[in-house]
Amino acid sequence: MSTRDVNKMSRIGRLVQQSEDFKAFIPYDFPPEQELELPLAIQKKHAEAMRLIGKLDGITALLPDINYFLEMFVRRDASSSSQIEGTRATLSDAIEAMNVEPGTNQPDDVDDILHYIDALNYGLKRAHEFPFTLRFIRELHEKLMTGARTTHNAFPGEFRRTQNWIGGTMPSNARFVPPPVKDMNRALDDFEKFIHTDDNYLPLVKAGMLHAQFETIHPFTDGNGR
Structure with a gap:
């Protein structure tokens, strides 16, 4: 993982040294406690996306099938x-x-x-x-x-019961190592609670946060990206 990637990820978690001579990424509590401040560019993209969704919804009413x-x-x-x-x-x-x-x-x-x-x-x-x-x-x-x-x-x-990794041939030379199983289970609990939390997040922003967190947790041995 590059220094730039580490700096970005440091906002949502930390790298923790494991006994098997590799570092795994442990997510912080999710969602973040601090209020999310969306840049104006993201707000505009969200508004445009919602407009297109509404347009698509209108088009489907005209489709014969x-x-x-x-x-x-x-x-x-x-x-x-x-x-x-x-x-x-x-x-x-x-x-x-x-x-x-x-x-x-x-x-x-x-x-x-x-x-x-x-x-x-x-x-x-x-x-x-x-x-x-x-x-x-x-x-x-x-x-x-x-x-x-x-x-x-x-x-x-089944959620994984062993350590997985992304890139490389083993965790020690991997591009990214998701949280170990015990930390994965805690992160999944936070993930599920956030799904059902009544909050003020914009719907597509919340969906994006959930998707990113799921990929970070990488809870399955294979097929996480699908």
Whole structure:
């Protein structure tokens, strides 16, 4: 991790030396106690994003087939998010596999996208009947990773019980080392409480904070970026 990255991360946590000769990043209490001051540029971007969301909502009322539109959106999101984890399948691949079930005779990268689509559709339906909790997140992970071909030792639906890392071949030469398990569990408790806290954060800002914190915690052995 570069000095610049360390300086940025120091606002939300600290590097702590571990007995195995590496430093892990331990998040501070979440959300931060100090009031969040958004730069004017961020406020403008938030306002523009909300305007576009409203515009999109209006457009969907004019579509002859909203379900087809949502299906295309889901597939685009699936291909884009999966590419973060190294999957090379494209939106065209996702569209061509529209009537294919996960686990069938497909290239591994396409199969991963099909699992993503299956998990996202499950989550959209489940969200209407179940609150967004750590249990819900584990359910989505289980749906996403069970049977996926390009994942190894993912332990679908289970938070990790061992140390993981990002980049490098081991924690000591990694680019980033998330919190050890006991600190991870504390951070996840804060994460879940923040989801359900009635506060004054702008909705998209809060969503961004939650996403960044989740990636920092990296609670799963594999599949965190999806």
